[in-house]
Amino acid sequence: MGASIAFHLARRGVGAILVERDHIGAGATGHSGAIVRQFYESRVGIRLARKSLAFFRRFQGETGVPCDFRRTGFLTGSRLRDLPAFDALVGLLRTEGVRLERLRPKEAAGMEPQLDVSDYEAMVHDPDAGYADPIATAAGFAQAACRDGAKAIEGEEVREVIIRRGRVAGERLRGRDVISSERVVLAAGNWTPWIARQAGVRLPVHFVRGDVAILRRPPGSGAPPRIHFDVYGNTYSRPEGEKDVLVGYMDSGPQAALRGPELLDNALPVATGRDLLSRLARRFPIMARAQPRGGWSGLYDVTPDAYPILDAVGPTGLFVAVGFSGHGFKLCPEVGRLLGEFIASDRKPDELAPLRAHRYREREPVVPESPFPALRGRTLP
Numbered sequence: 001m002g003a004s005i006a007f008h009l010a011r012r013g014v015g016a017i018l019v020e021r022d023h024i025g026a027g028a029t030g031h032s033g034a035i036v037r038q039f040y041e042s043r044v045g046i047r048l049a050r051k052s053l054a055f056f057r058r059f060q061g062e063t064g065v066p067c068d069f070r071r072t073g074f075l076t077g078s079r080l081r082d083l084p085a086f087d088a089l090v091g092l093l094r095t096e097g098v099r100l101e102r103l104r105p106k107e108a109a110g111m112e113p114q115l116d117v118s119d120y121e122a123m124v125h126d127p128d129a130g131y132a133d134p135i136a137t138a139a140g141f142a143q144a145a146c147r148d149g150a151k152a153i154e155g156e157e158v159r160e161v162i163i164r165r166g167r168v169a170g171e172r173l174r175g176r177d178v179i180s181s182e183r184v185v186l187a188a189g190n191w192t193p194w195i196a197r198q199a200g201v202r203l204p205v206h207f208v209r210g211d212v213a214i215l216r217r218p219p220g221s222g223a224p225p226r227i228h229f230d231v232y233g234n235t236y237s238r239p240e241g242e243k244d245v246l247v248g249y250m251d252s253g254p255q256a257a258l259r260g261p262e263l264l265d266n267a268l269p270v271a272t273g274r275d276l277l278s279r280l281a282r283r284f285p286i287m288a289r290a291q292p293r294g295g296w297s298g299l300y301d302v303t304p305d306a307y308p309i310l311d312a313v314g315p316t317g318l319f320v321a322v323g324f325s326g327h328g329f330k331l332c333p334e335v336g337r338l339l340g341e342f343i344a345s346d347r348k349p350d351e352l353a354p355l356r357a358h359r360y361r362e363r364e365p366v367v368p369e370s371p372f373p374a375l376r377g378r379t380l381p
């Protein structure tokens with residue numbers, strides 16, 4: 001997010017300094033499944049996702065650097081009891097301009113021969129969805145930002161936002177160096193609430209562990225499969241290159257909640273890897289013979305409605321981009337564009353109104369226009 005915001009600011013001629021305590025992509029971004037889908041239940045999500053997907057497709061033209069976006073297509077299905085809601089959601093997505101095909105399970109099985117569709121009543125296919133290389137994306141935005149006059153500093157940690165007479169004056173780094181600036185955007189992922197708190201701003205963000213396993217597809221599996229959301233079996237999956245599949249949980253469960261923003265161990269627990277494989281094999285039976293190839297864990301910054309907070313907060317000149325709730329990677333191009341516009345013009349774009357910081361206090365969280373019951377309460381990738 002920080003790199004995309006810097007890119008969009010630089011493009012507008014605003015001097016931007018990107019400060020990263022580790023290396024670009026070291027946070028959730030580098031641990032992301034990096035699925036780029038448009039299948040959202042709310043208009044605000046669909047719109048951010050649609051515009052971002054269009055940007056991913058022209059990423060190299062915009063930045064001069066490839067992000068390795070691969071169009072794979074996206075499939076998901078509904079059981080009989082959820083069909084009315086599923087059809088309402090398909091309708092909403094179509095009115096928002098998403099090019100969707102509603103399929104009978106038999107038709108979907110023709111497209112995806114390894115998929116068990118026996119419990120589905122209907123399916124939907126988004127041919128435009130895909131995935132990108134998240135590190136190449138973040139690094140690409142940063143490189144392009146620097147080419148347009150921004151500066152990126154890696155290996156420096158921001159300790160606090162400097163505030164003078166109610167206005168942002170810059171930020172102090174760990175070694176006590178100071179960067180002077182009238183505006184600061186906190187886009188430090190899981191660490192944003194901590195930095196914001198030093199500036200007197202409380203953000204309703206909690207931390208949830210997300211696990212990802214990589215499985216080598218067995219011989220005879222055919223072409224790489226499309227992205228699949230199995231809302232009933234609690235997995236999402238996508239191809240990883242030509243030979244592997246990446247799989248994670250749609251819902252990490254309450255045991256995945258953490259007290260702090262730091263994950264002590266990024267390694268995938270062996271039992272979790274096994275569980276993901278057996279769940280995936282229920283939906284793709286051939287994967288029962290898949291070879292585990294490890295995986296990793298990362299951390300989601302989750303808000304009460306699972307949508308981000310993109311707003312000006314606290315002292316004049318302070319902005320936050322936080323709370324992406326496990327699905328922010330795909331939104332980074334449009335989030336960067338909108339925040340770039342907000343920061344450069346001091347006028348909040350209308351698109352950001354539903355994502356204001358005070359919405360929880362005002363009891364106006366983002367509520368999906370077309371909720372799909374099978375997804376309720378889940379943190380989707």
Ligand SMILES: Cc1cc2nc3c(=O)[nH]c(=O)nc-3n(C[C@H](O)[C@H](O)[C@H](O)COP(=O)(O)OP(=O)(O)OC[C@H]3O[C@@H](n4cnc5c(N)ncnc54)[C@H](O)[C@@H]3O)c2cc1C
Binds near residue numbers: 326381
């Ligand atoms: C396992 C997993 C799978 C996911 N899968 C998907 C998916 O398929 N599709 C999708 O759209 N999203 C997915 N997500 C979510 C997505 O990765 C995140 O929403 C997104 O990457 C968040 O980006 P960010 O820039 O806000 O945060 P981060 O990527 O965490 O970036 C914040 C950066 O700030 C730096 N930082 C922290 N503190 C400081 C400080 N004090 N000073 C300086 N720098 C600091 C960190 O080092 C970090 O690099 C997934 C996330 C995880 C963990």
